Amino acid sequence: MALYSEKVMDHFLKPRNLGVIENADGVGEVGNAKCGDIMKMYLKIDDDIITDVKFETFGCASAIASSSMATELIKGKRVEDAMQLTNKAVAEALDGLPEYKMHCSVLAEEAIQAAIDDYKQKNL
Amino acid sequence: MQIYADNAATTKMSNAAIEAMTDCMRNWYGNPSSLYTIGQKAKEKLEEARREIADIINASPREIIFTSGGSEADNQALLTAAINGKRKGKTHIISSAFEHHAVLHTLNKLEKNGFEVTLLPVHENGIVRLDELEKAIREDTCLVTIMTANNEIGTIQPIGEIGDICRRRGVVFHTDAVQAVGHLPIDVKAENIDMLSASAHKFHGPKGVGFLYARKGIILQNLIEGGAQERGKRAGTENLPGIMAMVAALKEATSAMEKNNKHMAKIRDHIIRGLSEIPHSALNGDAERRLSGNINFSFEGIEGESILMLLDQKGISASSGSACTSGALDPSHVLLSIGRIHDVAHGSLRLSIGEDATKEEADYIIESVKEVVAHLRSFSPVWRDLTEGKKEFILK
Numbered sequence: 001m002a003l004y005s006e007k008v009m010d011h012f013l014k015p016r017n018l019g020v021i022e023n024a025d026g027v028g029e030v031g032n033a034k035c036g037d038i039m040k041m042y043l044k045i046d047d048d049i050i051t052d053v054k055f056e057t058f059g060c061a062s063a064i065a066s067s068s069m070a071t072e073l074i075k076g077k078r079v080e081d082a083m084q085l086t087n088k089a090v091a092e093a094l095d096g097l098p099e100y101k102m103h104c105s106v107l108a109e110e111a112i113q114a115a116i117d118d119y120k121q122k123n124l
Numbered sequence: 125m126q127i128y129a130d131n132a133a134t135t136k137m138s139n140a141a142i143e144a145m146t147d148c149m150r151n152w153y154g155n156p157s158s159l160y161t162i163g164q165k166a167k168e169k170l171e172e173a174r175r176e177i178a179d180i181i182n183a184s185p186r187e188i189i190f191t192s193g194g195s196e197a198d199n200q201a202l203l204t205a206a207i208n209g210k211r212k213g214k215t216h217i218i219s220s221a222f223e224h225h226a227v228l229h230t231l232n233k234l235e236k237n238g239f240e241v242t243l244l245p246v247h248e249n250g251i252v253r254l255d256e257l258e259k260a261i262r263e264d265t266c267l268v269t270i271m272t273a274n275n276e277i278g279t280i281q282p283i284g285e286i287g288d289i290c291r292r293r294g295v296v297f298h299t300d301a302v303q304a305v306g307h308l309p310i311d312v313k314a315e316n317i318d319m320l321s322a323s324a325h326k327f328h329g330p331k332g333v334g335f336l337y338a339r340k341g342i343i344l345q346n347l348i349e350g351g352a353q354e355r356g357k358r359a360g361t362e363n364l365p366g367i368m369a370m371v372a373a374l375k376e377a378t379s380a381m382e383k384n385n386k387h388m389a390k391i392r393d394h395i396i397r398g399l400s401e402i403p404h405s406a407l408n409g410d411a412e413r414r415l416s417g418n419i420n421f422s423f424e425g426i427e428g429e430s431i432l433m434l435l436d437q438k439g440i441s442a443s444s445g446s447a448c449t450s451g452a453l454d455p456s457h458v459l460l461s462i463g464r465i466h467d468v469a470h471g472s473l474r475l476s477i478g479e480d481a482t483k484e485e486a487d488y489i490i491e492s493v494k495e496v497v498a499h500l501r502s503f504s505p506v507w508r509d510l511t512e513g514k515k516e517f518i519l520k
Contacts, residue, residue, distance in 0.1 A: 004433075012433065018503050033467035033506050036427050036447050036455065040505040056505040060429035060448035101448075 004061060005095035011065035016072050019054045025122065028114025031107050037063045039111040041071070045119055048079050055111070062094075062101040063108075069093050070108035079119070085112055126439045127485050131326075131417055132275055132303060132476035133443055137369070138328035144372035145330060148365040156362055157353065170362055173371040177335060180378050181320065182311045189336045189344065189354045190367050194302035194323030195226035196347065197336035200358075201298045201319040202230045202269060204338070204345040206239060209266020209296075216265045218295075220244045220252050220281075221461040223271055226321075227300055228457075231269075244270075250279035250409040250462050257286060261293050268297050272304035272320075276445055276458040276474055277409030278418025280308065287316030296342065302326055302334075306377035307385070307415060312337055324366065329373035333366030384479040388416035391481045395419050398490030402497055404510070406519045408459060408472065419475040420445075421493075422459070422468045424519045425507030426500040431473050434496040440489060445472040467506070468518050 004012070021042035031037040037059035044052035053075050055067045070090050074082040087105035091097045097105060128136065137145075148169065154162035156170045174185045191197045202217075209215060219231055221243045231241045242260050244252045252270060261268070268290050273280045283299055290297035298319035301310060305320075306327025312320060319342065323334040338344050350359025377384075396407055396419055404424040423431070428444030435442050445456025447470060454460070455469035464472075475489065501507040509515040 009433075012430070013437065015503070029505065033470070036466075036470040038505050056503045056508065058425065058504040058506040059427050060446070061433040063427075063448075064430060 003098065004065070005097075007069075007093070007095045008062060008065040008097065011068040011094065012061040015055075015057075015064055015068040017054050017068065017075065018056070020056065021052060021054050024054075024115075026115040026117075026119030028111050028116070028118055030110045030114050031059070033058065036060070037104065037107055039063065039067050039107050041067070041111045041115040043115045043119055045079060050074050050077055050079065050082055059104065059107075060101070062097050062104040065094055066090050066097070066104040066108040067111065070112055074112055079116060082112060083116055085109055125485065125488050127481075127489060128441050129475040129477050129481075129489065130441045130443050131478045132278070132415075132474065134325045134331065135328045135478065137325075137330055138373050138376055140376050141324075141329050141369040141373040145365045145369035148368045152364060152368070156364065157351065166364055169368060170364055173364075173367045176371045176375065180310075180374060181305070181337060182313050183337050184340065186355070187312075187337055187340055189338065189358050190362060191334050191336050191358060192332055192363070193325070193334040194224075194300065194321050197321030197323075197334050198224070198226040198300050199230050200336055200344065200347050201321060201338070202227065202234065202267065203347065204319070204342065205267035205269075205296045205298060206234050207345045208343060210239075212266070214264045214266035215239045216242070216262050218242045218244060218257065218260050218265060218268045218270075220246050220270050222246050222250065222274055222276075222458040223269070224275055224300055224302065227269055227271070246279075246461050248463050249413075250274060250277050250458075251413060252281055252286070254282065254285050254289060257289055258293075261289070261295055265293075265295050268295050270297075270299060272299045272301040272310070273308065273415050274409070274458060275303050276456055277420045277462065278303070278415035278476075279409040280304070280413045280415065283317065284315040290318070291316040303415060306374050307381065307417070309381065312339070318342055324370035324373060327373050327377040329370040330366050333363050333370050335370075380479070385416040388477060388479060388481065391477055391483065391486050392416055392419055394483065394486045395475065395477070395489055398486070399493055402494060404517055404519045405497075406468075408462060408464065415476075417477045417479075417481075419477070421473050422464055422519060423471045423473065423497050424468055424517060425504050425510055426471045426497060428455075428470055428472050430500055431471070431493075431496055434499065435473075435492060438492045438496075440492055443474040443476070445474065446470045465518065 156167035428446030429448035459469035
């Protein structure tokens with residue numbers, strides 16, 4: 001059995017929504033280089049709808065796949081709905097992660113939350 | 125192209141080893157402890173194997189104990205020196221910061237049982253300093269255990285000089301030579317080695333078999349109690365197919381050692397030169413005093429597991445000291461011990477090439493690593509911060 005599911009490998013080898021959004025409405029960065037994972041999310045939001053999302057990730061294959069999948073799950077969603085995104089949903093959408101890689105999906109959830117928090121701060 | 129570049133993890137069994145193993149399974153299946161002819165034939169094969177191993181490292185057959193591998197040999201050597209030392213009131217042990225976990229974890233256990241352990245620094249080049257060893261030895265030091273060659277960065281320790289110091293100071297010297305046996309010439313007498321651990325699968329022998337050399341006069345402590353095999357020092361029916369295959373592999377590796385090392389060092393240096401062209405990268409460990417098959421680099425701004433997974437897609441099997449490859453929180457203790465900070469230790473890659481590596485394969489490896497590093501850096505927020513000047517580069 002391979003280390004990762006086909007979905008994980010697919011998102012790792014062909015990450016969706018890779019890159020940056022200039023003048024993004026919300027930016028969130030979580031993790032640190034000491035631990036070996038950093039995720040940065042950029043959101044474009046119009047009328048409370050996430051119209052575009054991009055990410056940059058420093059980390060292992062499952063960290064890259066988790067960020068990629070998380071962007072897919074929130075793109076086109078209402079901000080309030082995106083806030084409900086859980087790490088479990090990210091992991092399930094990837095057909096599972098190895099137990100010791102679950103923290104990658106947690107990081108993806110936190111990165112989205114951080115980007116939304118940033119958007120809310122800016123729009124108080 | 126399929127390139128197996130993880131020979132420090134394990135090697136492919138040689139044809140000679142496979143033949144020796146199957147020959148034993150077919151023809152020498154008796155129990156060496158049985159008294160009838162079939163058993164005694166097996167016993168003959170076992171003792172022949174012991175003589176051949178002893179010859180290769182300049183030991184006596186009685187000084188070789190067959191084990192299940194390097195880890196068992198390390199455990200038995202350390203426990204032996206500790207228990208024998210304690211009887212004389214000596215409970216201090218010296219080792220190095222970047223030993224294999226078979227040694228470090230055994231030392232942890234001994235520390236919990238009242239032993240005091242000093243870990244010598246290995247410095248930026250990954251080599252212990254003799255003056256620091258001299259200074260660390262005390263009246264109550266019962267053991268110095270320092271590996272011959274490091275498994276991650278391949279650096280080779282001055283074993284003969286360490287042996288001299290230990291002999292002069294009356295301290296038992298053990299070396300974990302798992303990465304060295306079959307790859308470097310070893311003479312336990314000339315180098316004043318009291319105990320040495322080896323593992324067959326690192327030199328094209330089978331997994332699950334190795335040996336411990338213990339100089340005459342060292343009273344071995346048992347890890348496994350039972351029958352009278354191995355002069356009562358290691359119970360359990362001998363793994364004769366494994367032992368015969370190990371000897372076949374070691375004989376082959378030893379006779380071709382010089383030629384192999386010359387060839388591999390050339391390929392290694394070619395790869396090192398190629399990878400050095402990658403900006404903000406660094407070779408880990410001394411460039412010269414290293415195993416001829418070992419290449420270990422850190423690349424700033426990226427993480428090692430993703431490097432491995434992408435290289436695997438290109439048919440290259442390699443290894444990394446990143447925490448993400450092991451499920452641990454910290455990256456490799458070896459890379460930390462030579463002063464690589466976490467951020468850079470995570471982005472490490474170990475390539476351990478084999479004797480049959482070619483220049484074409486080396487070029488393909490260089491090309492592939494360059495591509496993979498550039499790809500991962502293209503979407504790394506760390507790399508962005510470094511290139512935009514928001515963060516200082518660690519590797520210049």
